[in-house]
Amino acid sequence: MSFDISVVKRRGDVLVAGNVAGGEGVTVLFGPSGVGKSSVLDMVAGLLRPDTGHVRVGGETLYDDSARIDEPAHRRRAGYVFQDARLFPHLRVAANLRYGERLAAPADRWIDFDTVVAFLDIERLLRRWPATLSGGEARRVAIGRALLSAPRFLLLDEPLSFLDHARREEIARVIEDVRDRLKLPILLVTHDRTEAERLGTRIVTM
Numbered sequence: 001m002s003f004d005i006s007v008v009k010r011r012g013d014v015l016v017a018g019n020v021a022g023g024e025g026v027t028v029l030f031g032p033s034g035v036g037k038s039s040v041l042d043m044v045a046g047l048l049r050p051d052t053g054h055v056r057v058g059g060e061t062l063y064d065d066s067a068r069i070d071e072p073a074h075r076r077r078a079g080y081v082f083q084d085a086r087l088f089p090h091l092r093v094a095a096n097l098r099y100g101e102r103l104a105a106p107a108d109r110w111i112d113f114d115t116v117v118a119f120l121d122i123e124r125l126l127r128r129w130p131a132t133l134s135g136g137e138a139r140r141v142a143i144g145r146a147l148l149s150a151p152r153f154l155l156l157d158e159p160l161s162f163l164d165h166a167r168r169e170e171i172a173r174v175i176e177d178v179r180d181r182l183k184l185p186i187l188l189v190t191h192d193r194t195e196a197e198r199l200g201t202r203i204v205t206m
């Protein structure tokens, strides 16, 4: 499964240009704040329409302005983990996870609830409210919700930001596990070079 992305989008005064060619593992989009990394993830997810370009994942065209293809977000099968987790505050952890599961067509599901809970070691969090979670716990739950939506690939926006050293290490290991055990292709955004070098199978600089 590979990423073949070439998108251009004007955002205010900034011209965002993202070009990514990458296969298995973790493809890191690396660059300074404001260059447009999150905008590229949004364009891959189908949350932001490029001015021009194409987005192909695993040979499937999700967006191509010249061919007039623009798959809606819910059909792209991207598991998007936002920088701020964006858990639903009015749902307990278990219900947040079930929400992800309900997004997936039953035939597409490749991992079940109990496996995700064990994989991420979040059993003890299931009855908690999002507001009571630490940053690292919330990020685990957000990754779990994304995995349960039966994604073909993951989009991770600054997954280690705002965490202390020990929590960064834990989430880095979770990402390595998703890469190595679940073999899910990942497009990961970061402005941190150490993080890029640790997690990236390849690094694309913006």
Ligand SMILES: Nc1ncnc2c1ncn2[C@@H]1O[C@H](COP(=O)(O)OP(=O)(O)OP(=O)(O)O)[C@@H](O)[C@H]1O
Binding pocket: 011, 012, 013, 014, 016, 031, 032, 033, 034, 035, 036, 037, 038, 039, 040, 191
């Ligand atoms: N709705 C908007 N209207 C105008 N400009 C915007 C809008 N959203 C983002 N921008 C601008 O587009 C540029 C790219 O933003 P984006 O968040 O994609 O960058 P980034 O590289 O992910 O930065 P960061 O690491 O700080 O999140 C920034 O200069 C930002 O100010």
